[in-house]
Amino acid sequence: xxxxxxxxxxxxxxxxxxxxxxxxxxxxxxxxxxxxxxxxxxxxxxxxxxxxxxxxxxxxxxxxxxxxxxxxxxxxxxxxxxxxxxxxxxxxxxxxxxxxxxxxxxxxxxxxxxxxxxxxxxxxxxxxxxxxxxxxxxxxxxxxxxxxxxxxxxxxxxxxxxxxxxxxxxxxxxxxxxxxxxxxxxxxxxxxxxxxxxxxxxxxxxxxxxxxxxxxxxxxxxxxxxxxxxxxxxxxxxxxxxxxxxxxxxxxxxxxxxxxxxxxxxxxxxxxxxxxxxxxxxxxxxxxxxxxxxxxxxxxxxxxxx
Amino acid sequence: xxxxxxxxxxxxxxxxxxxxxxxxxxxxxxxxxxxxxxxxxxxxxxxxxxxxxxxxxxxxxxxxxxxxxxxxxxxxxxxxxxxxxxxxxxxxxxxxxxxxxxxxxxxxxxxxxxxxxxxxxxxxxxxxxxxxxxxxxxxxxxxxxxxxxxxxxxxxxxxxxxxxxxxxxxxxxxxxxxxxxxxxxxxxxxxxxxxxxxxxxxxxxxxxxxxxxxxxxxxxxxxxxxxxxxxxxxxxxxxxxxxxxxxxxxxxxxxxxxxxxxxxxxxxxxxxxxxxxxxxxxxxxxxxxxxxxxxxxxxxxxxxxxxxxxxxxxxxxxxxxxxxxxx
Numbered sequence: 271x272x273x274x275x276x277x278x279x280x281x282x283x284x285x286x287x288x289x290x291x292x293x294x295x296x297x298x299x300x301x302x303x304x305x306x307x308x309x310x311x312x313x314x315x316x317x318x319x320x321x322x323x324x325x326x327x328x329x330x331x332x333x334x335x336x337x338x339x340x341x342x343x344x345x346x347x348x349x350x351x352x353x354x355x356x357x358x359x360x361x362x363x364x365x366x367x368x369x370x371x372x373x374x375x376x377x378x379x380x381x382x383x384x385x386x387x388x389x390x391x392x393x394x395x396x397x398x399x400x401x402x403x404x405x406x407x408x409x410x411x412x413x414x415x416x417x418x419x420x421x422x423x424x425x426x427x428x429x430x431x432x433x434x435x436x437x438x439x440x441x442x443x444x445x446x447x448x449x450x451x452x453x454x455x456x457x458x459x460x461x462x463x464x465x466x467x468x469x470x471x472x473x474x475x476x477x478x479x480x481x482x483x484x485x486x487x488x489x490x491x492x493x494x495x496x497x498x499x500x501x502x503x504x505x506x507x508x509x510x511x512x513x514x515x516x517x518x519x520x521x522x523x524x525x526x527x528x529x530x531x532x533x534x535x536x537x538x539x540x541x542x543x544x545x546x547x548x549x550x551x552x553x554x555x556x557x558x559x560x561x562x563x564x565x566x567x568x569x570x571x572x573x574x575x576x
Numbered sequence: 577x578x579x580x581x582x583x584x585x586x587x588x589x590x591x592x593x594x595x596x597x598x599x600x601x602x603x604x605x606x607x608x609x610x611x612x613x614x615x616x617x618x619x620x621x622x623x624x625x626x627x628x629x630x631x632x633x634x635x636x637x638x639x640x641x642x643x644x645x646x647x648x649x650x651x652x653x654x655x656x657x658x659x660x661x662x663x664x665x666x667x668x669x670x671x672x673x674x675x676x677x678x679x680x681x682x683x684x685x686x687x688x689x690x691x692x693x694x695x696x697x698x699x700x701x702x703x704x705x706x707x708x709x710x711x712x713x714x715x716x717x718x719x720x721x722x723x724x725x726x727x728x729x730x731x732x733x734x735x736x737x738x739x740x741x742x743x744x745x746x747x748x749x750x751x752x753x754x755x756x757x758x759x760x761x762x763x764x765x766x767x768x769x770x771x772x773x774x775x776x777x778x779x780x781x782x783x784x785x786x787x788x789x790x791x792x793x794x795x796x797x798x799x800x801x802x803x804x805x806x807x808x809x810x811x812x813x814x815x816x817x818x819x820x821x822x823x824x825x826x827x828x829x830x831x832x833x834x835x836x837x838x839x840x841x842x843x844x845x846x847x848x849x850x851x852x853x854x855x856x857x858x859x860x861x862x863x864x865x866x867x868x869x870x871x872x873x874x875x876x877x878x879x880x881x882x883x884x885x886x887x888x889x890x891x892x893x894x895x896x897x898x899x900x901x902x903x
Contacts, residue, residue, distance in 0.1 A: 465684040474671025487688040
């Protein structure tokens with residue numbers, strides 16, 4: 271094998287972003303489009319002044335125009351309060367993406383460290399870690415969320431942070447912690463007796479040194495593959511909890527709570543109120559899976575497919 | 577059995593016993609190993625697979641496999657007992673005073689980290705003060721091991737190295753922290769014949785240049801004979817004969833050592849011989865001689881009395897009822 275040349279590195283980077291197949295390329299471009307929406311979300315009104323696009327204040331109701339179907343003025347129609355769904359769906363992108371990201375990074379990060387530590391220490395540390403995983407995973411996710419909201423929802427202990435958002439992040443972290451712990455632990459378990467770990471011990475590296483310098487990098491591929499999937503899962507959890515009225519409270523835009531607004535209208539034929547936010551959930555989850563598929567292109571040493 | 581640390585020895589093992597508890601019962605890979613390594617010298621240990629060579633090295637570093645423990649004897653480093661070191665002292669002892677080179681050079685390197693990261697990490701772990709950039713030290717370390725283009729090698733990952741290159745990187749890693757003793761666990765077994773000689777010579781040369789001692793184990797008597805001044809023959813968890821190279825290679829006293837030499841004697845045109853019988857199972861403890869079932873010189877006393885220990889002077893030692901005087 272030759273050393274990675276700059277040209278080869280560029281090609282690998284391009285392949286990681288674009289993807290090896292058409293389907294994956296579509297999903298990844300879709301993701302970058304969603305990411306773009308998440309970035310511009312809060313400034314959508316300002317942007318609407320420059321390019322011809324019917325955007326409105328996502329929080330100002332229009333009492334004369336409730337539940338109007340998609341039209342040139344309201345591309346995705348309006349809801350019961352006359353709020354413009356097109357604007358709100360875009361603004362909600364950032365809320366869902368940010369909360370999912372923070373929750374997954376927090377819970378996943380702790381899960382990775384705990385998993386690596388458990389696989390390194392084995393014995394009773396490993397046993398306790400696995401029992402915690404089993405306890406958390408024995409709850410249905412939504413039930414766990416409801417319980418958390420019941421316990422923490424009314425406590426104003428998060429300072430300036432919105433209470434609902436804080437509890438959502440905690441719920442997502444709690445769900446992700448065991449996922450990452452299990453995955454990382456199972457990948458790293460055979461490493462304890464690996465020669466290079468022995469060699470690292472011989473070189474005088476301490477326990478944390480080995481976990482940090484050798485264990486975590488060796489689980490990189492699995493962590494990278496798990497990350498987009500769990501983000502997609504987290505978006506579903508956020509939407510699910512908001513749908514049953516926990517988390518982001520109306521009128522703040524969030525896909526799950528928007529679906530709830532339209533849930534009773536759909537039988538009357540007013541489909542657009544639920545369908546557009548629902549479609550955005552589907553699209554964002556679908557686009558994120560594009561990074562887990564074939565993610566082995568990212569996992570080899572030095573970003574090469576080994 | 578224990579005779580206390582020899583004067584001036586860097587490392588003294590006396591009567592080291594190791595027991596590993598496995599699911600199918602205890603295993604006793606070491607049953608009383610005696611060994612001394614003096615500063616700057618090269619000692620070789622030879623024996624069949626399973627005779628406890630690797631376990632001897634592991635007990636020197638106190639790196640036991642799961643379920644394993646040192647159950648008897650002492651390991652002394654200069655005047656300290658290795659078995660009494662606490663976690664911090666043990667970390668300093670490993671790497672800075674004793675370093676190890678493994679049999680399989682590629683798996684001994686972390687597949688996910690570049691060569692540079694691994695060498696730099698080793699420097700950082702063991703040297704509190706570095707007068708210069710660690711990357712510069714890494715480059716120097718590779719240059720010492722005759723890499724023509726260290727900068728390119730530093731950027732590589734283990735799968736991009738050949739076996740010989742990987743083993744030279746491992747040697748650089750082991751030498752990185754300036755240990756006074758290098759343990760080498762069959763460092764050339766996984767390499768081509770031509771590469772073996774080169775790596776062996778480099779290892780010897782670099783160890784001597786640093787005035788370090790080398791404890792070299794192998795089942796290849798020729799490789800050991802090439803580098804070691806003193807050679808120990810291991811059988812069933814004991815060093816059954818120890819002595820200067822010339823003595824061991826020309827007139828060994830222990831029947832097992834003789835049989836071993838006959839196996840590798842390539843001067844005759846006969847087919848290489850093997851030693852009849854099987855290596856004893858290490859699930860038992862052998863207070864009597866473990867070789868007697870296969871021994872051509874078996875006597876009545878071998879089945880009755882525990883293994884005697886003959887100190888023959890000049891660091892020669894023999895564990896056999898025959899004693900040194902026989903022919």
